[in-house]
Amino acid sequence: MRMKTKIVFMFLALLVVLVLGCIDQKKDIVPNDGNISNYEFEVFLNESGNQTLANTTTYYLLENNTKVQVVHIAVNTSKLEIYPPETLGGGREEDPIQDFVLLAEPANETTATPQTFEELSRRNETSDLNYNMTQEISRNMKVVNLEFEEPVTGFIAYTLKTPGTRGFAVLKPDSEFIRVVLPEGYVTGNRVFGIARPEPANVTFDEKGRQTLLWISSKMGEREEAIQVKYYTKSAPLYFSIAIIALLCGVALVLLNYAKSKKELESVRGIFELEKEYYQRQRRRK
Template sequence: MKTKNMFILLALLVVFMSGCIDQKREITLEEPGNISSYEYEVFLNDSNNETLANTTTYYILEDKVDVQAVHLVINSSELEIFPPESLGGGSDEEPIKNFVHLVEPTNVTVADPDTFMRLSNSTNVSEMNYTLTQDVVQGMRVVTLEFEEPVTGFIAYTLETPGTQTFTFMRPDSEFIRVVLPEGYVTGNRVFGIARPSPSNTTIDEEGRQTLLWISSEMREREEAIQVKYYTESAPMYFFAAIIALLAGVVIVLTRYSRSKKELESVREIFELEKEYDEKKKRKNK
């Protein structure tokens, strides 16, 4: 009996291990990424001493289907990417697309604004070798980018999302996390949508886009995911205009009802007076 149970446990272990092995696979990107399609901002967090830190910026495009992620990495050899296909977007075969890496080996470069400005003006992707693997960890799909050695520079790719006005993502291993909303969209109204957890700072960039900032060291351990619900700037105005129009309609209806009621009461009084007059006339004739 013990031997039989041992065989069953071994069989289950083999099945489990084979399933785990099958889930992990290497990703091959067929086409090189388009460098010019991304914004490579050297984010300094308003620091006077111009120090840099690992930063991830998500640019939500106007179609609300694609989101561009641009990582400013410093001395990193591995990056974890969480595609949002669990929310209805993305592809199992192509979890990321338009992949671009403008990086240099950390041991031959200096992580300062000048280096990143030079890399942002590059016309060719780096020749650093890398591997992309996809795996399922604790029920979540994870894409791991690995370089042969630590690198410094920009890493960019595009994620496909469900196309709703809600963007949810796992907190990456970056000190600064930024979300740039499409032009003409905002967040922060509790009726129409807010960001959870609350961002550390909210600004408007030169193009009029609302930009949200989170600082990882200031976030609690439970806040593993960030969700941003956004809406058009005109949505509150149209909403309140509709409310005012509805209230005005109600006032008009009540006014007409009150007027009609008074007219009916006047007619009823006249009718009652005529009826009373006729009764008096009948009694007099008798």
């Protein structure tokens, strides 16, 4: 009887621990409202040329490399899963989502056309739609769930923290098109300084001269769950080449100086040998 009581007690204790753990792993988030003018609401069309829109996630990397601005083109979307770059290892930042901006309408009341999104991008006030945002730890990674009461169509923008390095990594979002816009004056693609993995489907430069990388989710392999971009200043390869040339010139000068010194030493040694031989001959004559 005592054994049964002990087993029941242990089972109840384990159940309490599991429940408390689940409660601790999931919590509500109330992001602060952002300024519409801080974001770029670009109406990105797919490559088919038929002027249709698809779910698109664009990451605008900032030059201070401590934050990244994210803008979603949402088409009939009711839920987004957001994986903050800084917390892929299971970190617990208190405010993973900052400067939240919503420019959208219920999907059943609007049509996903370029004109609709152009009108939304010109708005001065955010949309008053009900949503719920929660944070939880899943597979040792932080995930933020953004859920709407009904499907919406429009722009969803927010800011995420990044580790503060010249590299960007994020799990592949649930979007057909994924874009990464590098800061002005920065590029990627040099195997010495950094490349993008997996290889992007397209690389272009926008009107501001920023390098823009594009991935098409349906064309990526199942194992390509994460996107990584290491970038550097445009002048880095040039300065590196100059440094290498200067180093090689320095090495060449050292070798030339060594060869010259060696030749001079051999000449002195030759003179010394001649003098030695001369003295030896003088001694023999005596």
